[in-house]
Amino acid sequence: TEAAAPDYEAAELYTRAFRVGALGLGWRRLLGPPDLSLAAEEAAEEADAAVAGALGCALGTAAELRAVCSIDTLMSSEKEEDPNVIPEDSSLLTLRIRKKALERREEKIIVDRACRQETLTYEMESHATGKRPDNPTDLIEEGELLLTLNIFYPVIFQKHKDHKPYQTVLVLGSQKLTELRDSISCVSDLQIGGEFSSQPDQAPEHISKDLYKSAFFYFEGIFYNDKRYPECRDLSRTIIEWSESHDRGYENFRSVKMEDYVFNDLFLKIGFPYLYCHQGNCEHIIIITDIRLIHHDDCLDRNLYPLLVKKHWLCTRKCFVCKMYTARWVTNRDSLAPEDPCFFCDVCFRMLHYDAEGNKLGEFLAYPYVDPGIFN
Amino acid sequence: MSAVPGLKEDCEELLGAFQQADTVRFERFAELWRERRFHSIFYGRVRALERNKLTKKTLDLAQQYFLPPYSFQIRVGALYLLYGLYNAQLCQPKQKIRIALKDWPEIQKFQQDLLDSQHYDATYIFRRLRLARAFHFTAMPKLLTYRRSKKKIAENPLKEEFKDPTNRVNNLITNDVLEELMNVHYHYQKMKCVISADKSQPDKALSLIKDDFVVNLKDITLEHQEWLQNRMRLFRNAKEIDKAENQKKEEALLASEGSERANALARIKYRSYSAAVEVSKSRRHRQVQLESSESGPSCGKSPSRSKKPIRRPQPARRRGSSEIGGEMQVAKETVTHHIGMPVITEEDTDEGEVSLPKRRRRR
Numbered sequence: 001t002e003a004a005a006p007d008y009e010a011a012e013l014y015t016r017a018f019r020v021g022a023l024g025l026g027w028r029r030l031l032g033p034p035d036l037s038l039a040a041e042e043a044a045e046e047a048d049a050a051v052a053g054a055l056g057c058a059l060g061t062a063a064e065l066r067a068v069c070s071i072d073t074l075m076s077s078e079k080e081e082d083p084n085v086i087p088e089d090s091s092l093l094t095l096r097i098r099k100k101a102l103e104r105r106e107e108k109i110i111v112d113r114a115c116r117q118e119t120l121t122y123e124m125e126s127h128a129t130g131k132r133p134d135n136p137t138d139l140i141e142e143g144e145l146l147l148t149l150n151i152f153y154p155v156i157f158q159k160h161k162d163h164k165p166y167q168t169v170l171v172l173g174s175q176k177l178t179e180l181r182d183s184i185s186c187v188s189d190l191q192i193g194g195e196f197s198s199q200p201d202q203a204p205e206h207i208s209k210d211l212y213k214s215a216f217f218y219f220e221g222i223f224y225n226d227k228r229y230p231e232c233r234d235l236s237r238t239i240i241e242w243s244e245s246h247d248r249g250y251e252n253f254r255s256v257k258m259e260d261y262v263f264n265d266l267f268l269k270i271g272f273p274y275l276y277c278h279q280g281n282c283e284h285i286i287i288i289t290d291i292r293l294i295h296h297d298d299c300l301d302r303n304l305y306p307l308l309v310k311k312h313w314l315c316t317r318k319c320f321v322c323k324m325y326t327a328r329w330v331t332n333r334d335s336l337a338p339e340d341p342c343f344f345c346d347v348c349f350r351m352l353h354y355d356a357e358g359n360k361l362g363e364f365l366a367y368p369y370v371d372p373g374i375f376n
Numbered sequence: 377m378s379a380v381p382g383l384k385e386d387c388e389e390l391l392g393a394f395q396q397a398d399t400v401r402f403e404r405f406a407e408l409w410r411e412r413r414f415h416s417i418f419y420g421r422v423r424a425l426e427r428n429k430l431t432k433k434t435l436d437l438a439q440q441y442f443l444p445p446y447s448f449q450i451r452v453g454a455l456y457l458l459y460g461l462y463n464a465q466l467c468q469p470k471q472k473i474r475i476a477l478k479d480w481p482e483i484q485k486f487q488q489d490l491l492d493s494q495h496y497d498a499t500y501i502f503r504r505l506r507l508a509r510a511f512h513f514t515a516m517p518k519l520l521t522y523r524r525s526k527k528k529i530a531e532n533p534l535k536e537e538f539k540d541p542t543n544r545v546n547n548l549i550t551n552d553v554l555e556e557l558m559n560v561h562y563h564y565q566k567m568k569c570v571i572s573a574d575k576s577q578p579d580k581a582l583s584l585i586k587d588d589f590v591v592n593l594k595d596i597t598l599e600h601q602e603w604l605q606n607r608m609r610l611f612r613n614a615k616e617i618d619k620a621e622n623q624k625k626e627e628a629l630l631a632s633e634g635s636e637r638a639n640a641l642a643r644i645k646y647r648s649y650s651a652a653v654e655v656s657k658s659r660r661h662r663q664v665q666l667e668s669s670e671s672g673p674s675c676g677k678s679p680s681r682s683k684k685p686i687r688r689p690q691p692a693r694r695r696g697s698s699e700i701g702g703e704m705q706v707a708k709e710t711v712t713h714h715i716g717m718p719v720i721t722e723e724d725t726d727e728g729e730v731s732l733p734k735r736r737r738r739r
Contacts (some may be wrong), residue, residue, distance in 0.1 A: 046507065051503075093382035114423055198484070
């Protein structure tokens with residue numbers, strides 16, 4: 001029913017299906033204004049009278065509570081403590097283990113600081129924290145839902161067999177599905193079709209993103225197809241026809257317009273893999289890992305959502321010649337190249353394959369190459 | 377997510393000490409916390425990214441003790457622990473404590489219990505946390521990433537000592553249900569009288585049930601309750617329990633039990649609890665073995681047994697309440713119409729909830 005709180009369908013793995021918006025309703029009904037408030041300032045400490053009233057105790061008791069339950073009783077330490085230093089004689093197992101681990105690191109690692117990947121990861125995770133918009137109309141409302149989505153890369157490398165790389169995106173309950181679709185950066189969107197060995201300077205007219213605009217999301221038996229442009233086709237039709245042609249054991253699928261729905265409208269399970277498909281056959285698995293109420297420490301600027309908070313770092317393929325720049329061309333059947341296919345950056349590609357007048361040298365096929373790591 | 381090494385041990389040590397102290401006063405907790413200098417649990421040269429992850433895991437662990445099936449005292453300790461950890465953390469802005477919607481009613485009830493019992497310090501502290509907006513109000517307690525955790529087996533079973541002696545069976549029927557049964561029975565008797573020749577008592581022909589069955593029921597469940605509590609105490613004091621000895625005791629008690637109905641009940645329970653489900657023919661080689669272990673409900677059954685979830689037999693410990701009897705001192709009651717409400721005192725654990733042993737299939 002609408003009112004029931006989400007719970008596991010498969011223990012510890014994913015929940016049963018529920019309407020996203022119902023979660024927001026469920027929580028807002030149970031909480032009060034102070035819980036939902038997005039005010040930047042911390043609430044002032046309660047006066048004793050307020051405490052006494054709420055708890056039904058005497059004023060003196062309230063004052064006593066304030067003293068006895070003060071956080072100072074837990075934080076006290078005689079001297080100024082450096083949180084970087086683990087006390088010598090700690091009784092805590094956690095600290096003893098951590099100390100040993102740190103000592104081992106000190107022995108082995110010459111320089112112990114954040115590598116650029118770590119810095120990037122941390123920055124992505126925290127850069128938008130607490131951000132507020134200049135324009136107050138862009139401020140997110142209290143009680144808004146925040147969804148965390150893992151969108152997996154379609155790239156399949158052997159090394160990714162067990163842990164498929166993904167990006168993590170935060171999206172608001174009130175946002176349209178199309179907003180998410182537009183924010184997903186996939187290398188297949190940038191592909192440029194065509195062989196250009198004879199006319200390398202000709203800037204390609206269109207990238208795939210412009211040519212093939214169709215896409216869909218699949219959540220719980222419903223295909224949400226992007227129909228904003230006349231070129232958009234219903235990519236899910238093939239699947240629906242296949243399912244209906246025989247009794248395949250699936251319930252009736254439906255096909256609707258992506259742009260008509262916001263995330264609050266969706267029926268879905270948390271922790272369950274769904275699908276995003278674009279470019280006809282480029283498929284991304286999507287998993288909603290979390291849904292919760294928005295908090296005053298979150299990014300509160302609407303315009304920044306969908307917000308990318310985590311991205312898998314992919315090593316870019318470098319030019320075969322200079323080994324420095326990211327490859328922008330790939331050649332096949334190249335009489336001038338040592339391997340097939342062979343990757344080149346723009347400068348090396350031209351230097352090797354064309355003379356000073358721009359004439360083609362040797363036999364080869366050349367295609368523009370977009371590296372998956374281009375979004376690093 | 378992998379666990380923070382040593383953290384579970386430290387938290388359980390602190391909560392265990394709090395449990396030993398046999399109090400729910402924050403002052404006492406604070407003493408124990410200070411003794412251990414628990415505030416330094418986040419210390420160590422940890423960089424920001426790692427610190428965020430570490431803190432989230434820490435709060436997540438502590439939060440688990442805040443909810444059922446842990447006992448009242450442990451839950452209060454967990455509340456204090458969360459208060460301490462939330463404020464002692466070094467992250468800026470602070471990592472929050474996650475609460476799932478399905479758990480909120482239980483927490484509300486807990487709050488009300490605290491207030492009704494005038495545990496002002498605990499109520500105050502929860503209030504403080506709430507005002508500080510220390511919570512994330514979520515759909516589910518943890519992030520669900522569809523990662524089949526290889527460490528599922530290693531998931532340490534919940535610390536037995538921290539759990540309430542009440543179990544599923546006790547949760548089934550409360551005082552209210554027994555009272556209801558009483559009422560229905562009374563009306564049934566009245567109805568029989570009305571249609572009988574002699575208005576003051578029902579016809580012999582209408583005598584189809586035992587008149588005192590509700591009283592018997594209550595007695596049986598009270599015995600069960602006491603037996604469980606004693607067991608808890610035994611378990612706490614002496615971790616080593618002689619299995620064979622207990623088994624023999626139980627069998628002897630079963631034999632000595634007088635009441636016909638109780639015997640029938642015991643037989644039914646024995647059958648349902650000790651019968652292992654026959655696995656399908658294709659999995660013959662993987663027949664389920666009965667484990668009569670004395671450990672808790674989540675007995676560490678090896679998952680390599682079968683990939684399909686098989687109905688697991690209930691642990692022997694839960695076997696029929698009627699199997700206790702002679703040895704325990706049990707107060708048998710006469711028929712009463714009003715059954716007193718339990719009083720939560722600081723020393724005892726919950727003692728008022730009685731339950732009807734019911735045959736129940738587990739998925």
